[in-house]
Amino acid sequence: MHSEAMLKLFKKFKKEDLIDALKCRGILDARFNDAKKGSKLSVARKLMKACNGKLTPHNLALLDMTYLQKNSSTKSWDVLRLTGYDVANCKESADPSVFEHKLKTQLGLFFNMSLCVELWKGAVWVRLAIHDKKKPLSPESSTSVVYMVHFPHSPYIITTNIRAGHKAFLFQGLANALRGETIQRVGLSGKDIWSLSDMVLYQRSQGSFSQYRLNRVDVNPLVTCRKRKQTKVKDTSDPEICSENQAEDVKRKRQIDVAFGSNAQPALQKVEFKMLTRFRGTQYVAFHKKPFRCSVKFEGPSVIDGIKSLTAAGVTSVPLPSYLSNLHSLSQNHFLLKDRKGSQHKEVLDL
Helix, strand or coil: CCHHHHHHHHHHCCHHHHHHHHHHCCCCCCCCCCCCCCCHHHHHHHHHHHCCCCCCHHHHHHHHHHHHHHCHHHCCEEEEEEECCCHHHCHHHHCHHHHHHHHHHHHCCCCEEEEEEEEECCEEEEEEEEECCCCCCCCCCHHHEEEEEECCCCCEEEECCCCHHHHHHHHHHHHHHCCCCEEEEEEEEECCHHHHHHHHHCHHHCHHHHHHHCCCCCCCCCCCCCCCCCCCCCCCCCCCCCCCCHHHHHHHHHHHHHHHCCCCCCCCCEEEEEEEEECCCCCCCCCCCCEEEEEEEEECCCHHHHHHHHHHCCCCCCCCCHHHHCHHHCCCCEEEEEECCCCCCEEEEEC
């Protein structure tokens, strides 16, 4: 790797994090403690000299993956699903060395590339750098490096952006390495990789059901034993301030608890609805039989939390449509809304 590319990689880290990462990977002597003072550029140059030839391409790839693991929200991630996946036939995918060998064998048929695979936080992390055959010694570009995260014993793979020209070959190599048939996009993307994984791996235990998965209840709902006494939380609200619609507020809170639960919601930065429905007019505007096309996009740090907050504030009407109240359990954030045949209601279809 060129010195400029090394310097660029080093400058991604905070000074303390860079030293810790180099020591953790065995690239820098654990006793080294002489480069914390100075600018980030001067510290990076000191560390490059102190590594004494240990900055091999493989070690630098591991260092780059360390940065990504700690800063995964700097990338946009897309969820893929492997069809024809059989857990019994692919137990070795949990072993990084075996999976790396199989992936290198399959992808080596299509690309001149370098591969780095390791197990971290229960998932197999892959860094794939595709090299230009005409310029094998040229530095890696950001578009030629693909990061993938596979969750063992599941058909799901989460990847960063892939070049259009590489996509078909990469999908074929992945499917062969995991003994599946084809790779398909789920229609779920975002920057929080752990929220994305929760939405596909625990699809049926989101919302109010998440309290049982996260062990937030003291009693199993299927056990008919007597509940223990619980102390009530002291009410600190002003008694002179009261709602004019208390019954409606109680009903709204109950519906929010049923739909979203009390735990943190998966963080989706964008949810898009494409409408293909008829325009429902009034006596002043005619009813149109032709489809009315439009797109509605919600964006923010956490769209699901935003919808929950708007509902709690009374801005939205309740009950919410199923495609909003079940957003955490639909495992996608791109939708197509169409009219049901012979009905005035909408139905949600995948894009």
